[in-house]
Amino acid sequence: MSKGHVLVTGGAGFIGSHLVDILLARGFDVTVLDCLLPQVHGEAECDGEGWPVYLNPAARRIRGNILDDGIFESALSGVTHLAHLAASVGVGQSMANIVDYTRNNTMAAAVMLEVLSRTPHKVERMAVASSMSIYGEGEYRVPGSDRRLAPPLRDHAQLLDHDWELHAGDVDLEPVPTTEDKILQPASIYAVNKRDHEDMFLSVGRALRIPTVALRLFNAYGSRQALSNPYTGVAAIFISRLLNDQPPLVFEDGRQRRDFVHVLDVAEAFAGVLESDKQVWEACNVGSGRAISVNEIAQTLARLLRKNIAPKVLNQYRVGDIRHCFADIGKLERLFGIRPKRDFDLGMGELIDWVSTARRPLDRSAASMAELANNRLVI
Ligand SMILES: NC(=O)c1ccc[n+]([C@@H]2O[C@H](COP(=O)([O-])OP(=O)(O)OC[C@H]3O[C@@H](n4cnc5c(N)ncnc54)[C@H](O)[C@@H]3O)[C@@H](O)[C@H]2O)c1
Numbered sequence: 001m002s003k004g005h006v007l008v009t010g011g012a013g014f015i016g017s018h019l020v021d022i023l024l025a026r027g028f029d030v031t032v033l034d035c036l037l038p039q040v041h042g043e044a045e046c047d048g049e050g051w052p053v054y055l056n057p058a059a060r061r062i063r064g065n066i067l068d069d070g071i072f073e074s075a076l077s078g079v080t081h082l083a084h085l086a087a088s089v090g091v092g093q094s095m096a097n098i099v100d101y102t103r104n105n106t107m108a109a110a111v112m113l114e115v116l117s118r119t120p121h122k123v124e125r126m127a128v129a130s131s132m133s134i135y136g137e138g139e140y141r142v143p144g145s146d147r148r149l150a151p152p153l154r155d156h157a158q159l160l161d162h163d164w165e166l167h168a169g170d171v172d173l174e175p176v177p178t179t180e181d182k183i184l185q186p187a188s189i190y191a192v193n194k195r196d197h198e199d200m201f202l203s204v205g206r207a208l209r210i211p212t213v214a215l216r217l218f219n220a221y222g223s224r225q226a227l228s229n230p231y232t233g234v235a236a237i238f239i240s241r242l243l244n245d246q247p248p249l250v251f252e253d254g255r256q257r258r259d260f261v262h263v264l265d266v267a268e269a270f271a272g273v274l275e276s277d278k279q280v281w282e283a284c285n286v287g288s289g290r291a292i293s294v295n296e297i298a299q300t301l302a303r304l305l306r307k308n309i310a311p312k313v314l315n316q317y318r319v320g321d322i323r324h325c326f327a328d329i330g331k332l333e334r335l336f337g338i339r340p341k342r343d344f345d346l347g348m349g350e351l352i353d354w355v356s357t358a359r360r361p362l363d364r365s366a367a368s369m370a371e372l373a374n375n376r377l378v379i
Pocket of ligand 1: 009035
């Protein structure tokens with residue numbers, strides 16, 4: 001007997017398609033609603049109708065945009081659980097495409113929530129994809145002290161000086177794992193959109209008594225990530241550069257630290273939250289809990305690809321970027337018993353294997369750098 005029927009928006013994308021596989025394997029019926037954005041799917045291997053070949057054939061498919069009249073409402077037929085992952089996902093790109101991003105991320109959430117609040121349906125649980133980007137800077141402490149700090153974003157004068165770290169007086173602050181309690185300081189339109197859409201889902205979910213969890217995803221990596229999309233997925237972008245015998249381009253000094261989490265750990269977090277019967281309206285981090293610098297990522301990938309190519313450190317700031325942010329992953333475990341399981345080196349190895357069998361990606365880094373420069377988005 002089916003465990004329920006999940007509608008996965010953005011289910012043809014990188015994370016969504018893995019979630020579809022896991023949900024089907026765990027006994028759910030699944031419908032995918034996806035408009036197949038050309039920037040994401042343009043160069044992926046597709047079937048005759050434009051769907052990526054990796055998409056599980058057991059899922060029902062609806063090709064359409066959430067913003068299209070009536071599409072979401074009709075997709076809800078028979079649906080008991082909603083996983084909302086559809087979005088425009090480029091941080092840098094969002095700064096020059098503000099209307100498009102706000103329409104596709106925030107307005108799309110408004111359309112969905114209005115349908116849920118006005119029309120009869122059977123949705124009894126929701127999980128939505130939020131992002132670590134809504135934190136802005138991660139959490140810090142003064143070395144040797146236990147007091148946590150949420151410093152403001154670095155100011156323009158500091159960045160013009162190429163002074164990358166955060167300071168308290170003369171002391172460099174030390175980054176620590178970021179908890180969900182940290183104040184939100186989104187530094188890009190994408191992040192503002194994600195913060196708003198998270199709040200919108202939590203508040204309407206609470207009002208309609210539909211348990212809702214916003215998963216604040218850190219940097220996901222793994223197979224099916226769009227290799228030709230220059231705006232997302234630093235690991236995929238670096239691989240695409242290295243395969244084209246070009247050095248990965250690293251902003252600032254490359255020592256900024258992030259949290260890279262395997263896509264299957266992310267997809268399992270969504271599935272686990274949807275399977276739970278906890279009556280909660282909460283935001284939870286989904287990360288690996290391990291901090292790694294952008295330089296280390298570039299070096300690991302070059303080693304695994306057997307390319308003797310060092311990253312090119314640009315010593316430039318990209319508007320919207322933060323210095324350090326990695327996850328405290330305790331809340332997801334406390335609430336739902338969910339922990340990431342995949343090892344980083346093995347996961348990156350799998351990513352390389354997948355890239356080696358995927359079509360050779362076009363390297364669009366030069367074009368995206370030019371676009372950022374034209375829009376005055378690098379300092
Ligand atoms: N990948 C990451 O590291 C990461 C990190 C933080 C948050 N997230 C969030 O996770 C979610 C999934 O990200 P992803 O990396 O799988 O992205 P993706 O671009 O691979 O997938 C998004 C999918 O949504 C579809 N889509 C976009 N707008 C749509 C619309 N209006 N109607 C219907 N379909 C639409 C696209 O065609 C695409 O298939 C997004 O909400 C993103 O903001 C991802």
